[in-house]
Amino acid sequence: MTDFEQQVAYYRYLAKKHGRKILLGVFILTLLLTSVRTVGPEEEGVVLNLGQYSRTVNPGLNFIAPFGIEKMYKIPVQRQLKHEFGFRTTGISSRSQYSDSDFSIESSMLSGDLNMADVEWVVQYRIENSFQYLFRVKDPERSLRDMAESAMRKSVGDRTVNEVLTVGRQEVATNMEVLLQKLCDEYENGIRIDQVVLQDVNPPALVKPSFNGVNQAQQERETLINQAESEYNSVIPRARGEAKETIQLAEAYALNRVNGATGDAARFEALYTEYIKAPDVTKKRIYLETMERILPKIGNKIIVDEKGNNVLPLLNLGTKITLSK
Amino acid sequence: MIKPRQIIIGVLVAVVILAVSGSVFILNETEQAIVTQFGKPVGEPRVKPGVNLKVPFIQKVQFFDKRYLAWDGHPNQVPTKDKKFIYVDTYARWQITNSLQFFIRLRDERSAKSRLDDILDGETRNAVAAHELLDIVRSSNRKPEIGEDFLEQLENLDSISVGRDKIEAMILKKVNERTSDLGIRILDFRFRRVNYVEEVRNRVYDRMISERNRIAEQFKSEGQGEALKIRGNKELDLAEIQSSAIKDAQVIRGKADASATSIYAGAYNKSAQSRELYSFVKSMETLERSLDSQTTVVLTTDNELFKFLKKP
Numbered sequence: 276m277t278d279f280e281q282q283v284a285y286y287r288y289l290a291k292k293h294g295r296k297i298l299l300g301v302f303i304l305t306l307l308l309t310s311v312r313t314v315g316p317e318e319e320g321v322v323l324n325l326g327q328y329s330r331t332v333n334p335g336l337n338f339i340a341p342f343g344i345e346k347m348y349k350i351p352v353q354r355q356l357k358h359e360f361g362f363r364t365t366g367i368s369s370r371s372q373y374s375d376s377d378f379s380i381e382s383s384m385l386s387g388d389l390n391m392a393d394v395e396w397v398v399q400y401r402i403e404n405s406f407q408y409l410f411r412v413k414d415p416e417r418s419l420r421d422m423a424e425s426a427m428r429k430s431v432g433d434r435t436v437n438e439v440l441t442v443g444r445q446e447v448a449t450n451m452e453v454l455l456q457k458l459c460d461e462y463e464n465g466i467r468i469d470q471v472v473l474q475d476v477n478p479p480a481l482v483k484p485s486f487n488g489v490n491q492a493q494q495e496r497e498t499l500i501n502q503a504e505s506e507y508n509s510v511i512p513r514a515r516g517e518a519k520e521t522i523q524l525a526e527a528y529a530l531n532r533v534n535g536a537t538g539d540a541a542r543f544e545a546l547y548t549e550y551i552k553a554p555d556v557t558k559k560r561i562y563l564e565t566m567e568r569i570l571p572k573i574g575n576k577i578i579v580d581e582k583g584n585n586v587l588p589l590l591n592l593g594t595k596i597t598l599s600k
Numbered sequence: 601m602i603k604p605r606q607i608i609i610g611v612l613v614a615v616v617i618l619a620v621s622g623s624v625f626i627l628n629e630t631e632q633a634i635v636t637q638f639g640k641p642v643g644e645p646r647v648k649p650g651v652n653l654k655v656p657f658i659q660k661v662q663f664f665d666k667r668y669l670a671w672d673g674h675p676n677q678v679p680t681k682d683k684k685f686i687y688v689d690t691y692a693r694w695q696i697t698n699s700l701q702f703f704i705r706l707r708d709e710r711s712a713k714s715r716l717d718d719i720l721d722g723e724t725r726n727a728v729a730a731h732e733l734l735d736i737v738r739s740s741n742r743k744p745e746i747g748e749d750f751l752e753q754l755e756n757l758d759s760i761s762v763g764r765d766k767i768e769a770m771i772l773k774k775v776n777e778r779t780s781d782l783g784i785r786i787l788d789f790r791f792r793r794v795n796y797v798e799e800v801r802n803r804v805y806d807r808m809i810s811e812r813n814r815i816a817e818q819f820k821s822e823g824q825g826e827a828l829k830i831r832g833n834k835e836l837d838l839a840e841i842q843s844s845a846i847k848d849a850q851v852i853r854g855k856a857d858a859s860a861t862s863i864y865a866g867a868y869n870k871s872a873q874s875r876e877l878y879s880f881v882k883s884m885e886t887l888e889r890s891l892d893s894q895t896t897v898v899l900t901t902d903n904e905l906f907k908f909l910k911k912p
Contacts, residue, residue: 323628323629323649324650325626325650325651326626326627326628326629326631326649326650326651327627327629327648327649327650328629328649380793383795384793384794384795385737385794385795385796386737387734387737387738387742387744387757388757388758389733389734389737389804390804390808390811391795391796391801391804391805391808409629409630410629410630410666410667411667411668412667412668412693413630413665413667413668413669413670414670417670418668418670418693421670421672421691421790421792422790424792424793425691425790425791425792428791428792428793428794429739429764432737432738432739432764433738433739433740433742433757434742434744434757435744435757436808438744438745442745443745446745458788461788462668462693462787462788464668478808479801479805479808481802481805481809482805482808482809482812485808485809485812485813485816486812488812488813488816489812489815489816489819491816492815492816492817492818492819492820492823493819495819495820495823496819496820496822496823496826497823498823499823499824499826499827500823500826500827500830502827503826503827503828503829503830503831503834504830506830506831506834507830507831507833507834507837510834510838511834511837511838511841514837514838514841514842515841517841517842517845518841518842518844518845519845521845521846521848521849522845522848522849522852524849525848525849525850525852525853526852528852528853528856529852529853529855529856530856532853532856532857532859532860533856533859533860533863535860536859536860536861536863536864537863539863539864539867540863540864540866540867540868541867543867543868543874543877543878543881544867546877546881547867547870547873547874547877550873550877551873554873554877558877558880561880561881561884562880562884565884565887565888568888569887569888569891572891572892572893573891573892573893573895573896573897574892574893574894574895574896575895575896575897576896576897576899577896577897577898577899578898578899578900578901578906579898579899579900579901
């Protein structure tokens with residue numbers, strides 16, 4: 276007997292001895308592989324029994340009828356899924372990377388005033404009804420994309436390009452979210468729209484500078500107005516102060532004038548009361564007292580006789596001459 | 601050695617297995633089917649998922665999809681009624697509603713799609729050519745929200761008479777009429793993308809640029825106008841403030857002068873004697889104020905003061 280024949284004989288012996296056990300092992304293994312299913316925490320399992328919907332099972336270890344009698348589809352119903360329009364996120368490191376490809380065919384659309392705008396957006400959604408998602412619509416993801424593009428264009432189509440770019444951004448998203456949800460309900464695709472988020476919204480690249488020009492002009496307008504207003508502010512409050520000053524000076528003058536007059540009048544009245552008692556003497560006294568005060572201050576005094584008037588021409592020296600009678 | 605009995609049993613088992621497997625078919629949740637006998641459909645279409653029966657060997661099963669199916673339109677370049685050249689991309693959802701009819705008329709999904717291409721693309725072209733671009737873009741006569749008042753004239757959205765929704769509904773109705781005998785139903789038809797064709801885009805850009813420039817100019821001139829207004833206002837306010845202050849001051853001064861005059865008059869104008877005293881006292885004061893060290897006085901002795909200089 277050769278070695279080879281010996282070996283074959285040995286295997287034959289083994290097969291005869293353990294054949295049933297091996298078959299049983301294979302059978303059990305297949306049974307396990309086709310009947311034990313793990314449903315992840317974010318998923319639910321939809322079980323078909325001979326092609327017919329039988330039940331929906333929760334996360335955890337689940338058993339289905341083996342050998343292909345039952346089949347299970349796992350749907351991540353808890354996970355929030357998203358579709359991107361006009362751009363694609365390619366990798367997520369610390370910072371998201373975006374694909375360089377051109378998705379402008381998705382993002383370019385017409386606004387209600389027949390201008391063009393590039394709108395990029397994200398639709399966040401969840402699969403709410405896994406039965407509908409699986410069995411009602413063929414390729415539900417693609418149909419969701421179609422619907423989203425159609426709804427966004429409808430929403431933008433009813434607005435001016437200015438609205439889409441500025442004040443109406445939020446409204447576009449909200450409006451589109453409502454439209455899209457309505458479409459989903461109509462299609463019974465089991466999808467619930469969580470949120471529509473507008474990303475970059477731009478005018479076409481060639482037109483962008485002139486849009487910026489509008490912003491600049493707007494700034495310029497504000498600057499001009501501010502300048503004029505600052506000029507106004509630098510002049511008017513000061514003028515108000517000056518006006519107040521002018522009036523207060525006048526009031527001060529009035530006060531002086533009236534008080535002065537009152538004082539003078541009182542003084543005169545007092546004098547007059549005494550004067551009336553002895554007019555001539557008082558008058559003379561006042562005259563003499565005044566002279567007493569004046570004469571010492573005068574530089575040149577020339578006293579002449581009654582007939583000395585003819586001296587006058589000789590004294591024409593350029594000095595002021597006062598003649599007192 | 602294999603005995604003849606064993607062979608007979610083996611053959612019988614094989615026949616039974618073939619017969620069973622030939623008379624049972626499994627219909628999935630997503631499927632519907634019809635059964636044909638020598639190529640001719642027999643019985644009602646099968647729509648209930650699960651195990652279904654048929655006659656083995658002579659009957660065959662044709663499976664069809666039961667779900668909403670996609671139809672994707674070819675992006676078409678179409679002129680609108682107002683001669684705007686646009687390209688239109690559409691989509692539709694349809695369903696096989698009568699699989700028997702469907703099988704007779706179209707046989708399979710592929711030929712159905714090509715039939716749908718003919719009908720839908722044609723109807724799309726007709727509808728687009730019969731309407732103005734604005735009607736295809738807008739779906740309602742919504743009033744725009746205006747950020748800046750003066751942009752009103754520019755932010756105006758022209759009214760539409762038909763609108764996108766109605767055009768879509770119209771196309772949907774027409775294609776359903778035309779496909780009514782095919783065993784299918786179009787559930788939904790929509791414009792996915794509508795845009796200017798490449799060749800006219802530059803002209804659209806030019807128009808947008810000129811529009812924006814118009815707004816920019818308006819902003820600029822608005823700014824200048826507003827600034828001039830403020831400046832004018834400044835001059836006006838300034839004049840008003842200054843002149844009214846001067847006026848008020850003069851009034852105050854005048855009143856003070858008047859009341860001083862009346863006070864003086866009240867004191868000095870009592871009697872002939874008071875008038876006499878006032879003029880004397882005032883003369884004395886004036887005299888005192890007007891004479892100083894530079895003055896030269898020539899006095900005569902014929903004087904109240906110096907009369908005693910000559911003789912006592």
